[in-house]
Amino acid sequence: MPPPATPPHPRTGRPRSAAADAAILVATREALVELGWPKLTMGDVARRAGVAKTTLYRRWAHKSELVVDAVAVLFDELELPDRGSLLEDVQGVVLQFAALLERPETKTALMAVVAESTRDPALRERIRSAIVERQKRLVLLGRERAQARGELPYEESPVQAARDADLIFDVIAGAVVHRALVSAEPVDEAWARSFTSLLVSGLGGGRGR
Amino acid sequence: MPPPATPPHPRTGRPRSAAADAAILVATREALVELGWPKLTMGDVARRAGVAKTTLYRRWAHKSELVVDAVAVLFDELELPDRGSLLEDVQGVVLQFAALLERPETKTALMAVVAESTRDPALRERIRSAIVERQKRLVLLGRERAQARGELPYEESPVQAARDADLIFDVIAGAVVHRALVSAEPVDEAWARSFTSLLVSGLGGGRGR
Amino acid sequence: MPPPATPPHPRTGRPRSAAADAAILVATREALVELGWPKLTMGDVARRAGVAKTTLYRRWAHKSELVVDAVAVLFDELELPDRGSLLEDVQGVVLQFAALLERPETKTALMAVVAESTRDPALRERIRSAIVERQKRLVLLGRERAQARGELPYEESPVQAARDADLIFDVIAGAVVHRALVSAEPVDEAWARSFTSLLVSGLGGGRGR
Amino acid sequence: MPPPATPPHPRTGRPRSAAADAAILVATREALVELGWPKLTMGDVARRAGVAKTTLYRRWAHKSELVVDAVAVLFDELELPDRGSLLEDVQGVVLQFAALLERPETKTALMAVVAESTRDPALRERIRSAIVERQKRLVLLGRERAQARGELPYEESPVQAARDADLIFDVIAGAVVHRALVSAEPVDEAWARSFTSLLVSGLGGGRGR
DNA sequence: AAATAAACGAGACGGTACGTCTAGTCTTGAT
DNA sequence: ATCAAGACTAGACGTACCGTCTCGTTTATTT
Numbered sequence: 001m002p003p004p005a006t007p008p009h010p011r012t013g014r015p016r017s018a019a020a021d022a023a024i025l026v027a028t029r030e031a032l033v034e035l036g037w038p039k040l041t042m043g044d045v046a047r048r049a050g051v052a053k054t055t056l057y058r059r060w061a062h063k064s065e066l067v068v069d070a071v072a073v074l075f076d077e078l079e080l081p082d083r084g085s086l087l088e089d090v091q092g093v094v095l096q097f098a099a100l101l102e103r104p105e106t107k108t109a110l111m112a113v114v115a116e117s118t119r120d121p122a123l124r125e126r127i128r129s130a131i132v133e134r135q136k137r138l139v140l141l142g143r144e145r146a147q148a149r150g151e152l153p154y155e156e157s158p159v160q161a162a163r164d165a166d167l168i169f170d171v172i173a174g175a176v177v178h179r180a181l182v183s184a185e186p187v188d189e190a191w192a193r194s195f196t197s198l199l200v201s202g203l204g205g206g207r208g209r
Numbered sequence: 210m211p212p213p214a215t216p217p218h219p220r221t222g223r224p225r226s227a228a229a230d231a232a233i234l235v236a237t238r239e240a241l242v243e244l245g246w247p248k249l250t251m252g253d254v255a256r257r258a259g260v261a262k263t264t265l266y267r268r269w270a271h272k273s274e275l276v277v278d279a280v281a282v283l284f285d286e287l288e289l290p291d292r293g294s295l296l297e298d299v300q301g302v303v304l305q306f307a308a309l310l311e312r313p314e315t316k317t318a319l320m321a322v323v324a325e326s327t328r329d330p331a332l333r334e335r336i337r338s339a340i341v342e343r344q345k346r347l348v349l350l351g352r353e354r355a356q357a358r359g360e361l362p363y364e365e366s367p368v369q370a371a372r373d374a375d376l377i378f379d380v381i382a383g384a385v386v387h388r389a390l391v392s393a394e395p396v397d398e399a400w401a402r403s404f405t406s407l408l409v410s411g412l413g414g415g416r417g418r
Numbered sequence: 419m420p421p422p423a424t425p426p427h428p429r430t431g432r433p434r435s436a437a438a439d440a441a442i443l444v445a446t447r448e449a450l451v452e453l454g455w456p457k458l459t460m461g462d463v464a465r466r467a468g469v470a471k472t473t474l475y476r477r478w479a480h481k482s483e484l485v486v487d488a489v490a491v492l493f494d495e496l497e498l499p500d501r502g503s504l505l506e507d508v509q510g511v512v513l514q515f516a517a518l519l520e521r522p523e524t525k526t527a528l529m530a531v532v533a534e535s536t537r538d539p540a541l542r543e544r545i546r547s548a549i550v551e552r553q554k555r556l557v558l559l560g561r562e563r564a565q566a567r568g569e570l571p572y573e574e575s576p577v578q579a580a581r582d583a584d585l586i587f588d589v590i591a592g593a594v595v596h597r598a599l600v601s602a603e604p605v606d607e608a609w610a611r612s613f614t615s616l617l618v619s620g621l622g623g624g625r626g627r
Numbered sequence: 628m629p630p631p632a633t634p635p636h637p638r639t640g641r642p643r644s645a646a647a648d649a650a651i652l653v654a655t656r657e658a659l660v661e662l663g664w665p666k667l668t669m670g671d672v673a674r675r676a677g678v679a680k681t682t683l684y685r686r687w688a689h690k691s692e693l694v695v696d697a698v699a700v701l702f703d704e705l706e707l708p709d710r711g712s713l714l715e716d717v718q719g720v721v722l723q724f725a726a727l728l729e730r731p732e733t734k735t736a737l738m739a740v741v742a743e744s745t746r747d748p749a750l751r752e753r754i755r756s757a758i759v760e761r762q763k764r765l766v767l768l769g770r771e772r773a774q775a776r777g778e779l780p781y782e783e784s785p786v787q788a789a790r791d792a793d794l795i796f797d798v799i800a801g802a803v804v805h806r807a808l809v810s811a812e813p814v815d816e817a818w819a820r821s822f823t824s825l826l827v828s829g830l831g832g833g834r835g836r
Numbered sequence: 837a838a839a840t841a842a843a844c845g846a847g848a849c850g851g852t853a854c855g856t857c858t859a860g861t862c863t864t865g866a867t
Numbered sequence: 868a869t870c871a872a873g874a875c876t877a878g879a880c881g882t883a884c885c886g887t888c889t890c891g892t893t894t895a896t897t898t
Contacts, residue, residue, distance in 0.1 A: 013873030014863040020875085036328040041853055052876045057855070086412070107327045114390055115320035119245040124393050132392055152412065167403055168412070170388040171380065177391075178383030182323050183341055183375065184333050194376050202411030203295070203361065203377070222842025223894045229844085250884060261845045266886065431847030432889045438849085454746040459879055470850040475881070504830070525745045532808055533738035537663040542811050550810055570830065585821050586830070588806040589798065595809075596801030600741055601759055601793065602751050612794050620829030621713070621779065621795070640868025641867070647870090668858060679871045684860065 016058075023049040024056055028070035032105040037067065037112040064116040064123050071109050072130035074100060080138050086146040091189075091196045093138055094176055098187035101180045111181055132169075139165045139172070171199065225267075232258040233265055237279035241314040246276065246321040273325045273332050280318045281339035283309060289347050295355040300398075300405045302347055303385055307396035310389045320390055341378075348374045348381070380408065434476075441467040442474055446488035450523040455485070455530040482534040482541050489527045490548035492518060498556050504564040509607075509614045511556055512594055516605035519598045529599055550587075557583045557590070589617065643685075650676040651683055655697035659732040664694065664739040691743045691750050698736045699757035701727060707765050713773040718816075718823045720765055721803055725814035728807045738808055759796075766792045766799070798826065 027048035031040045042063055046053045060066040078096055083089050100106055117124040143165065146152040155161035175195055180187050236257035240249045251272055255262045269275035287305055292298050309315055326333040352374065355361040364370035384404055389396050445466035449458045460481060464471045478484035496518065501510050518524055535542040561583065564570040573579035593613055598605050654675035658667045669690055673680045687693040705723050710716050727733055744751040770792065773779040782788035802822055807814050 012865080012871075014875075016874065037324060038328070042855080043853070050876095052878090053855080054857090054877090055875065058874075061855095108324065111320045111324035111327065115246060115317065115324050117393070118316045118320065118390060119247070127391070128393060163403070166392065166394070167400070167407060170392055171384045171404070171407065173391070174383030174385070174387030175380045176383070178386060179379040181327060182336070182382070182386075183379055184326070184337065185375070191376070194372070195380070198376060198380065198411070199407075200412045202407070202413075203409045204411075205362075221840075221896060223844075223896090225843065251886080252884070255845095259845095261847090262886080263846090263888090264844065267843080270886090272885085430845075430891075432849075434848065455742060456746070460881085461879070464850095468850090470852090471881085472851090472883090473849065476848075479881095526742065529738045529742035529745070533664060533735065533742050535811070536734045536738065536808060537665075545809070546811060581821070584810065584812070585818070585825060588810055589802045589822070589825065591809070592801030592803070592805030593798045594801070596804060597797040599745060600754070600800070600804075601797055602744070602755065603793070609794070612790070613798070616794060616798065616829070617825075618830045620825070620831075621827045622829075641870075643869070669860080670858075673871095677871095679873090680860080681862090681872090682870065685869085688860090690859080 017055075020049070020051050020055055021059065024051060024059070024066070025070045025073075027051075028066055029074075029105050032067070032070070032109050033103075036104070036108040040067070042066075062123070064113045064120070065126060067109050068113050068123070068126050068130055071106055071113075072134070074103070074106055075131050075135055078135060078138060080141050080145075082145060086142070086149070086151045087196050087200055089142050089145065090172070090199060091192045093142070094172065094187070094192045094195060095189065097173065097176050098180055098192070101177065101187075107181065110177070135173070136165055136169050139169045143168075226264075229258065229260050229264055230268065233260060233268070233275070234279045234282070236260075237275055238283075238314050241276070241279070241318050245313070245317040249276070251275075271332070273322050273329070274335055276318050277322050277332070277335050277339055280315055280322075281343070283312070283315055284340050284344055287344060287347060289350050289354075291354060294358070295351070295360045296405050296409055298351050298354065299381070299408060300401045302351070303381065303396065303401045303404060304398065306382065306385050307389055307401070310386065310396075316390065319386075344382075345374055345378050348378045352377075435473075438467070438469050438473050439477065442469060442477070442484070443488045443491075445469075446484055447492075447523050450485065450488070450527055451521075454522070454526040458485070460484075480541070482531045482538070483544055485527050486531050486541070486544050486548055489524055489531075490552070492521070492524060493549050493553055496553060496556060498559050498563075500563060503567070504560070504569045505614050505618055507560050507563065508590070508617060509610045511560070512590065512605070512610045512613060513607065515591065515594050516598055516610070519595065519605075525599065528595070553591075554583055554587050557587045561586075644682075647676065647678050647682055648686065651678060651686070651693070652697045652700070655693055656701075656732050659694070659697070659736050663731070663735040667694070669693075689750075691740050691747070692753055694736050695740050695750070695753050695757055698733055698740075699761070701730070701733055702758050702762055705762060705765060707768050707772075709772060712776070713769070713778045714823050714827055716769050716772060717799070717826060718819045720769070721799065721814065721819045721822060722816065724800065724803050725807055725819070728804065728814075734808065737804075762800075763792055763796050766796045770795075 024045065027045050028040070030048060031045050035044070040063065042056055043053055045066070046056045049056070056066070060069070078093065078100065080089060080093055083092050101110070113123065113127060117127055143152060147154055155164065176187055179185055179191065179195075185191075233254065236254050237249070239257060240254050244253070249272070251262060251265060254275070255265050258265075265275070269278070287302065287309065289298060289302055292301050310319070322332065322336060326336055352361060356363055364373065385396055388394055388400065388404075394400075442463065445463050446458070448466060449463050453462070458481065460474055461471055463484070464474045467474070474484070478487070496511065496514055498507060498511055501507050519528070531541065531545060535545055561570060565572055573582065594605055597603055597609065597613075603609075651672065654672050655667070657675060658672050662671070667690070669680060669683060672693070673683050676683075683693070687696070705720065705727065707716060707720055710719050728737070740750065740754060744754055770779060774781055782791065803814055806812055806818065806822075812818075
């Protein structure tokens with residue numbers, strides 16, 4: 001996330017410190033771990049980053065935008081190793097995602113910024129572009145593999161393919177988030193297996209529509 | 210919501226005003242609609258309810274607990290009218306739930322209190338008992354009906370039945386919440402149909418297992 | 419200076435703490451001594467007084483008003499002991515006033531609030547009522563004594579008497595302040611003698627008008 | 628005001644802009660008129676002068692020194708036209724001085740820098756040399772004229788002459804400043820007449836000593 | 837009827853974060 | 868070495884809100 005808010009006159013004057021950018025994001029993650037979202041303050045982040053509050057506000061207008069940028073990078077660590085079958089691939093990504101949501105930075109921050117975003121379109125867009133859209137790649141990759149294996153048919157239209165990917169993303173991410181944060185129950189291997197099985201075979205247990 | 214925090218000596222002295230209880234919850238929902246979670250203040254709620262701040266804090270220790278109670282009652286309005294098939298029943302509850310999440314009170318408050326609860330076990334418990342557990346009734350009822358219709362088999366063990374209900378609840382609620390609040394896309398009839406179809410038949414379209 | 423700014427509804431609610439009033443004024447004088455006017459901050463005064471900033475701002479809207487009230491009481495310590503002659507009485511009060519202006523609280527604060535008052539009529543009025551008008555008593559007393567001793571004639575009209583007192587006050591206070599703070603030279607016994615002599619006898623050395 | 632702070636190596640590199648010097652002082656006076664001392668900011672002065680803040684700080688180390696220099700030149704406009712008698716000469720200079728103190732630049736700035744100077748010896752010296760000492764010329768000139776007219780005796784020793792001039796300067800300037808800024812009453816012709824009369828004849832009305 | 841006990845409205849209290857502002861310094865590229 | 872531009876550190880500003888407290892008052896139950 002190097003240049004979060006581009007300055008209007010990029011030529012003249014002293015350039016912005018890239019070191020400050022990085023230090024602030026690191027400090028934000030640290031503060032999230034130690035304090036959690038509600039006790040994280042801009043002043044504290046500045047102090048941790050060894051930076052003046054002005055420097056922080058010059059880049060991020062609000063706490064929520066700063067936190068989105070600080071946390072987004074963690075989501076990029078998610079991977080989809082080929083485990084041989086659709087079922088096992090989904091199961092793997094579910095557990096990875098659950099582990100990510102167990103990290104104190106993300107656990108405390110994700111729902112908070114989403115909550116904030118319900119009243120702030122700019123923040124909503126930032127969440128979408130920095131987190132949501134980027135992670136759909138996992139769904140696309142998983143489907144490609146399953147199609148190559150013959151586990152799933154090839155989509156008939158690209159429009160429908162995109163819609164399906166969105167749906168599957170909401171179902172997987174939504175279920176894990178809801179289990180982990182709302183129901184506040186562990187997302188362990190057993191749950192992942194049950195969920196994956198349900199997702200692949202359906203409520204009817206694969207006995208038809 | 211009956212008296213939320215029972216006083217220690219319930220016999221003597223002036224009894225608590227039931228009118229205040231109600232006025233506070235109404236005022237809280239009003240404030241949520243107008244201001245949203247982050248700008249809702251205890252002082253403002255007290256002013257709207259025509260009540261002193263003391264009266265408010267005598268009943269709810271924190272802003273988040275007040276909001277949970279104020280919002281929980283809205284979830285009790287969810288119903289599961291018998292529409293003749295499992296598919297249509299799920300579709301109906303999905304749309305109802307989506308409509309509820311479109312209301313400004315719930316939209317702004319639900320994720321906020323969940324976010325807060327990641328660091329506050331008491332709040333987590335309050336959310337679970339006031340919202341999560343109460344709404345699982347919809348899953349249980351839906352399953353009973355489907356079993357009666359022969360659309361679903363009867364569970365073999367009560368333990369497994371409970372686990373399955375939890376799972377299904379997380380999947381349905383999670384998908385809708387994620388679609389509506391995180392992806393910030395509309396939960397319309399088309400999406401509800403696709404989602405229901407996926408849920409009932411699975412990724413494999415009913416051919417798998 | 420107990421009630422600096424009267425609250426609008428004096429009956430209801432928790433009454434203001436008189437202890438806070440006193441602690442704040444003491445803390446202000448301490449801070450003036452240690453830091454001087456320009457480095458005195460509202461937050462620091464609050465900290466010293468063991469009081470929240472809110473409590474301070476509830477009573478004094480601006481730093482300058484607080485300082486006027488904190489310093490005014492020091493001026494009330496000025497006295498006019500009867501030393502037997504007009505010349506010696508004036509000399510005595512000049513030295514007392516000079517000693518007061520040497521104290522770090524007053525030295526650093528007096529000119530600062532006067533400077534501020536050039537743009538703030540309310541502050542100007544506060545200075546006038548809290549300091550200027552109260553100290554004119556010294557001129558009035560000194561004149562009475564001199565008249566009783568036959569050193570000065572009785573005034574013909576009360577209006578003229580008031581005007582003369584104002585004039586003499588401005589001359590004495592002005593000269594001492596200018597010598598001490600603007601010229602920044604010591605106001606010692608020798609200077610006090612010269613000044614008194616000039617004041618009583620005039621430039622012409624008493625040889626006529 | 629020639630270059631206020633001489634650079635260490637006056638030979639090499641780009642020479643300082645004399646236009647900047649002038650523009651800064653003009654801008655400072657403008658800002659004083661519009662905003663007054665407390666709201667005058669270095670950034671604003673720089674903007675008004677069309678100059679970078681660096682350029683400003685290269686010449687004046689602190690806001691107060693800049694203001695002293697900007698204001699000092701106004702005091703040089705004071706004159707002592709020969710009005711024929713000591714009494715009338717003093718009266719004239721009193722009214723001129725009062726008019727100067729009525730100008731918003733000086734009214735707001737003079738007491739402010741004096742206040743600042745109570746804790747800053749360098750500033751005190753700058754005020755003394757740029758304002759106080761320069762204006763003593765008026766006292767010296769007035770005395771010479773009065774001596775030539777035979778209204779005042781010639782001093783016996785030059786040391787005593789200097790002391791007397793200092794005293795008279797403090798009395799005149801102090802009285803006018805105190806009347807105008809502390810008592811905040813108008814210095815009009817009537818007051819000037821009363822004051823001059825007191826100064827020349829003394830409290831005893833010329834009968835004393 | 838009087839006494840007791842808790843609830844009530846009002847608003848002051850300590851504490852703390854907010855986001856803005858200014859002082860004065862530093863870093864860039866251009867003159 | 869100067870300049871304009873603008874980022875930088877440091878820290879005060881005055882406001883807002885939280886959750887607690889201290890008043891005087893009200894309303895019930897218990898004596």
